[in-house]
Amino acid sequence: MAAGNPTELEVIRVAYLGRSGRLTSTIKKIKGLSPEDKKQAGVLINDTKNVIESEIANKKNSFKATPRKWFDPTIPGIKPKIGHLHLITQAISNISQTFEKIGFVRVRYPEVEWDWLAFEALNMPKGHPARDEWETFFVDAPDHPKYGQIVLTPHTSSGQVREMLRVKAPPIRMINIAKCYRRQSDVAHVPMFHQFEGLVIDKGISIANLKGTLDYFARNYFGTNRKTRLRPYHFQFTEPSFEVDVSCDICAGRGCRLCKEGWLELGGAGMVHPTVLKNGGINPKIYSGFAFGWGVERVLMMKSGLKIPDVRLLYSSDLNFLQQF
Amino acid sequence: MDIIIPEIWLRDFLKTKATAAQIAKCLSLCGPSVEKTSGKGNDLVYSIEVTTNRVDSASVYGIAREAVAILPMFKIQALLMTPKVTARELLAKTVDYLDASVDSDLCPRFAAILIRNIEIKSSPDWLQKRLILSGHRPINNIVDISNYIMLTLGQPTHTFDYDKIKNHKMILRKSNQGEKITTLDGKTHTLPGGDIVIEDASGILIDLAGIMGGQNSAVNENTKNVLFFVQTYNPVNIRKTSMALAHRTDAAVLFEKDLDPENVEPAARLGIDLFTTLAKGQPEAKILDIYPHPHQTKKLTVDYLTISKNLGINLPKPIITKILTNLGFKTVWKNKLLEVNVPSFRVRDINIAEDIVEEIARLYGYHHLPSTLMAGQIPDPHPDSTFDFETKVKNILKGFGGIETYTLSFVAKNKAGEDALKLQNPLGAESEYLRTSLLPSLTTAAKENSGEKEPFYLFEMANVYLPRKENLPEEKLMLAEIFFNTNFREAKGTIESLLESLHVKADFITEDAKYFLPSHRLVIKTKGQKIGQFGVLEEDNLIYGELEVAKLKAASREFLAFKPVSQYPAQIEDITMIFPERTKIGEVIKLITNNSELISKVELKDIFRDNYTFRIWYQNPKKTLTNEEVTKIRNKILQSIKVKFGGVIKS
Numbered sequence: 001m002a003a004g005n006p007t008e009l010e011v012i013r014v015a016y017l018g019r020s021g022r023l024t025s026t027i028k029k030i031k032g033l034s035p036e037d038k039k040q041a042g043v044l045i046n047d048t049k050n051v052i053e054s055e056i057a058n059k060k061n062s063f064k065a066t067p068r069k070w071f072d073p074t075i076p077g078i079k080p081k082i083g084h085l086h087l088i089t090q091a092i093s094n095i096s097q098t099f100e101k102i103g104f105v106r107v108r109y110p111e112v113e114w115d116w117l118a119f120e121a122l123n124m125p126k127g128h129p130a131r132d133e134w135e136t137f138f139v140d141a142p143d144h145p146k147y148g149q150i151v152l153t154p155h156t157s158s159g160q161v162r163e164m165l166r167v168k169a170p171p172i173r174m175i176n177i178a179k180c181y182r183r184q185s186d187v188a189h190v191p192m193f194h195q196f197e198g199l200v201i202d203k204g205i206s207i208a209n210l211k212g213t214l215d216y217f218a219r220n221y222f223g224t225n226r227k228t229r230l231r232p233y234h235f236q237f238t239e240p241s242f243e244v245d246v247s248c249d250i251c252a253g254r255g256c257r258l259c260k261e262g263w264l265e266l267g268g269a270g271m272v273h274p275t276v277l278k279n280g281g282i283n284p285k286i287y288s289g290f291a292f293g294w295g296v297e298r299v300l301m302m303k304s305g306l307k308i309p310d311v312r313l314l315y316s317s318d319l320n321f322l323q324q325f
Numbered sequence: 326m327d328i329i330i331p332e333i334w335l336r337d338f339l340k341t342k343a344t345a346a347q348i349a350k351c352l353s354l355c356g357p358s359v360e361k362t363s364g365k366g367n368d369l370v371y372s373i374e375v376t377t378n379r380v381d382s383a384s385v386y387g388i389a390r391e392a393v394a395i396l397p398m399f400k401i402q403a404l405l406m407t408p409k410v411t412a413r414e415l416l417a418k419t420v421d422y423l424d425a426s427v428d429s430d431l432c433p434r435f436a437a438i439l440i441r442n443i444e445i446k447s448s449p450d451w452l453q454k455r456l457i458l459s460g461h462r463p464i465n466n467i468v469d470i471s472n473y474i475m476l477t478l479g480q481p482t483h484t485f486d487y488d489k490i491k492n493h494k495m496i497l498r499k500s501n502q503g504e505k506i507t508t509l510d511g512k513t514h515t516l517p518g519g520d521i522v523i524e525d526a527s528g529i530l531i532d533l534a535g536i537m538g539g540q541n542s543a544v545n546e547n548t549k550n551v552l553f554f555v556q557t558y559n560p561v562n563i564r565k566t567s568m569a570l571a572h573r574t575d576a577a578v579l580f581e582k583d584l585d586p587e588n589v590e591p592a593a594r595l596g597i598d599l600f601t602t603l604a605k606g607q608p609e610a611k612i613l614d615i616y617p618h619p620h621q622t623k624k625l626t627v628d629y630l631t632i633s634k635n636l637g638i639n640l641p642k643p644i645i646t647k648i649l650t651n652l653g654f655k656t657v658w659k660n661k662l663l664e665v666n667v668p669s670f671r672v673r674d675i676n677i678a679e680d681i682v683e684e685i686a687r688l689y690g691y692h693h694l695p696s697t698l699m700a701g702q703i704p705d706p707h708p709d710s711t712f713d714f715e716t717k718v719k720n721i722l723k724g725f726g727g728i729e730t731y732t733l734s735f736v737a738k739n740k741a742g743e744d745a746l747k748l749q750n751p752l753g754a755e756s757e758y759l760r761t762s763l764l765p766s767l768t769t770a771a772k773e774n775s776g777e778k779e780p781f782y783l784f785e786m787a788n789v790y791l792p793r794k795e796n797l798p799e800e801k802l803m804l805a806e807i808f809f810n811t812n813f814r815e816a817k818g819t820i821e822s823l824l825e826s827l828h829v830k831a832d833f834i835t836e837d838a839k840y841f842l843p844s845h846r847l848v849i850k851t852k853g854q855k856i857g858q859f860g861v862l863e864e865d866n867l868i869y870g871e872l873e874v875a876k877l878k879a880a881s882r883e884f885l886a887f888k889p890v891s892q893y894p895a896q897i898e899d900i901t902m903i904f905p906e907r908t909k910i911g912e913v914i915k916l917i918t919n920n921s922e923l924i925s926k927v928e929l930k931d932i933f934r935d936n937y938t939f940r941i942w943y944q945n946p947k948k949t950l951t952n953e954e955v956t957k958i959r960n961k962i963l964q965s966i967k968v969k970f971g972g973v974i975k976s
Binding site: 080081082083084085086088089093096102103105106107108110111112113114127129130132137138139140141142144150152167171172173179181183185190191192200202203204205206207208209211212213214215216229230231232233234236239240241242243260261271273274288314315316317318319322323 | 350353354355356357358360361376377378379560561564565568581582634635636637638677679680682683686687691692694695696697698699701702703704705706707710712716719720722723724725726727728729730731732733734735746747748749750751752756759769770771773774777781783787788790792795797798800
């Protein structure tokens with residue numbers, strides 16, 4: 001066979017074995033022969049067909065041994081464009097997933113809020129010195145006769161009473177993640193930031209349950225080897241109030257330059273004050289609860305060891321920053 | 326409130342073998358938080374954060390009192406030494422050296438004593454050193470004595486030049502609006518009214534009480550006789566004045582937290598001792614003490630069950646008793662009920678049973694309490710939660726190469742939009758308003774990266790704040806995208822693909838608006854309702870698109886109803902046509918699509934000069950279309966395009 005490549009070979013195959021090929025047309029002629037001739041012609045045609053088929057097969061196989069075509073697998077691929085979710089979005093996803101696993105319901109409450117919900121309902125009347133810690137932005141708008149001034153909410157705790165009023169009858173397991181605003185701007189503070197607030201109210205909720213929840217969060221969010229501890233603190237809207245620490249991962253709790261004797265400060269927590277429960281329409285004689293409110297940026301930095309020197313970078317739109325994550 | 330406590334000073338009142346490190350650790354776990362210790366040996370100081378409710382521990386003695394209660398919980402013995410005083414002057418309701426008329430609502434306890442023939446000089450070294458260690462600058466013995474008492478006991482005091490008080494007469498009253506006083510730092514204040522002030526017989530103000538003394542009555546190097554002054558004041562008035570005048574003195578910060586009047590007498594006696602020993606003063610025989618409503622015992626009753634429920638464990642009664650006794654409470658158990666007498670220095674922060682629970686819990690140690698997740702019912706999901714949807718949308722855009730950004734909600738006036746909410750106390754003009762649109766923020770964000778050579782696109786999902794009358798603003802969650810250096814079709818395709826992924830059927834309607842180039846803007850509508858907009862901005866040819874998240878979610882479907890897969894394949898063909906200038910190709914495609922039910926899909930495949938290649942899918946779900954049937958549809962299409970748009974097939 002003179003075929004030099006698979007295409008030519010295919011032409012030859014069709015010429016003999018195709019629907020109107022030579023051999024096929026010969027077979028069609030058999031019909032007209034005597035029974036004796038038919039038999040002889042049949043044998044002859046079959047032999048011929050076998051010979052042609054095996055020759056084509058041989059030839060086809062021989063083509064596979066042809067010299068390789070040049071191919072360079074080291075050439076870089078053409079990549080689809082990679083998008084980026086912001087670090088804050090990633091942190092919020094992690095945090096809400098962690099709490100949702102133990103039955104918390106994620107909510108969102110106003111970022112621009114009445115003074116009453118941000119402070120008074122939380123046991124901080126007007127002029128109370130405790131308010132100093134919240135460097136609050138006030139909105140230039142008329143006061144509400146009952147709820148007072150409009151403020152940019154300085155903490156997610158404003159959602160506590162709103163959640164109580166929404167749910168009415170406990171159980172409550174709320175995780176409220178939202179933007180908050182405070183009048184401060186330096187390497188550690190941005191006037192806009194994010195907090196997440198946990199609130200649990202039911203019959204018989206104790207400090208032990210708060211510890212259980214915080215430990216669960218620490219193990220799931222930071223890692224199974226991490227622990228939390230509570231220290232006394234004071235907030236007007238919780239009684240008792242705590243400062244929560246998580247064990248330092250860098251020194252494994254032994255104490256190092258970055259931590260305080262093996263502990264890093266996470267944020268505040270406490271058992272919900274009976275006055276706050278009452279303001280939310282919940283009977284403190286029947287129900288008790290706990291709450292905690294921490295900075296998303298803070299836990300993000302503590303988790304990943306990102307070592308971002310200036311937290312304000314998180315709120316810049318510099319592609320060199322955004323594309324890193 | 327951050328205070329600095331020198332170790333040598335603390336040991337005056339705290340007798341214990343505990344090391345400084347042990348004291349720091351135990352205090353932090355059960356009481357005021359010791360942020361750090363610095364210095365060594367006699368120079369060691371504790372930096373301590375005292376919470377606003379515990380002004381009683383904002384002093385050396387106050388910290389010692391806490392430590393004495395806490396250390397035994399760690400099996401470390403500790404003893405409290407009360408300040409040694411020798412002054413034995415009598416307390417009297419009237420005295421001959423001062424005629425004082427006092428409004429007791431403003432000043433619950435008013436004490437004063439005349440000390441004659443003082444010598445003004447430098448304080449001794451030991452006193453100077455203690456002041457320096459705790460962050461105060463020594464001035465002279467008179468000023469230093471005041472500071473020393475305040476740091477020891479947490480009770481501010483003041484000294485007047487006795488001879489500058491006209492007729493030795495004082496009237497303590499509320500100020501009237503507009504009255505003026507020059508304080509001893511030389512600043513003149515115009516008073517807002519309702520401030521606590523003292524005037525003398527001449528009717529001139531000589532003291533801005535609780536905040537700072539008047540310049541006209543101040544002690545100087547010529548002073549011979551001083552009136553030593555120890556008071557407590559109504560905290561609300563002090564706070565108002567101090568905040569209104571932005572005059573935050575050490576005294577004001579303490580007085581505004583409501584001080585214990587019972588602390589006035591020890592402070593007065595300690596002062597008399599110091600004036601006698603350090604300034605050779607001669608005190609009068611009587612201390613003036615106007616204290617019409619002396620401290621009454623405060624009692625609370627706490628149920629044992631309340632304690633157990635809050636702690637999550639049953640603590641043995643003797644432990645509870647021991648803790649409260651060490652803290653200065655008196656306790657009596659009546660079966661399951663605990664009666665508690667609150668010491669005078671705690672009556673302001675101990676008001677309800679939960680406050681007692683806190684005392685028990687913190688001293689027992691939160692670290693000793695068990696850690697258990699709550700049992701009980703899991704609450705119902707939120708009926709209109711959008712969080713999963715938001716995450717889905719963000720992930721889709723990320724898949725399209727979008728880069729998410731977070732920009733600040735505050736903007737300058739020219740970027741805020743009309744009627745935007747204004748802040749009363751912004752950090753600056755650049756952040757004075759709350760934004761009503763994400764457009765200006767994203768434009769700025771894109772331009773920050775104008776050095777970028779490759780096309781890119783940013784997106785953000787955030788609230789805008791739309792003012793409402795007599796109400797909080799509407800917080801509308803928006804999704805916005807900005808495209809830099811990007812081809813219009815690619816940018817638009819991103820929005821189209823997003824909508825398609827969410828199974829949103831939307832119409833794009835050309836409509837001009839502010840900020841967009843004329844006839845470069847499309848309104849995105851579903852069922853006739855606007856859900857967003859998209860187009861080319863006037864600024865730098867940036868392309869901007871936005872969608873309202875709530876409306877987008879309402880228009881979206883998690884999945885469409887199942888459609889049987891057609892057994893009969895489509896016939897696909899490409900047709901290239903030539904159109905006159907200014908033909909709207911979107912409308913041509915709409916015309917082709919609407920021509921016959923047998924056209925399942927139309928795409929614009931290619932553009933070359935005025936040649937447009939469309940790929941058309943002909944398909945009948947019930948049978949295979951014959952060539953004749955396809956030709957018939959094609960001819961109809963070509964005919965209608967020719968009539969409506971003047972487009973002809975390329976020969």
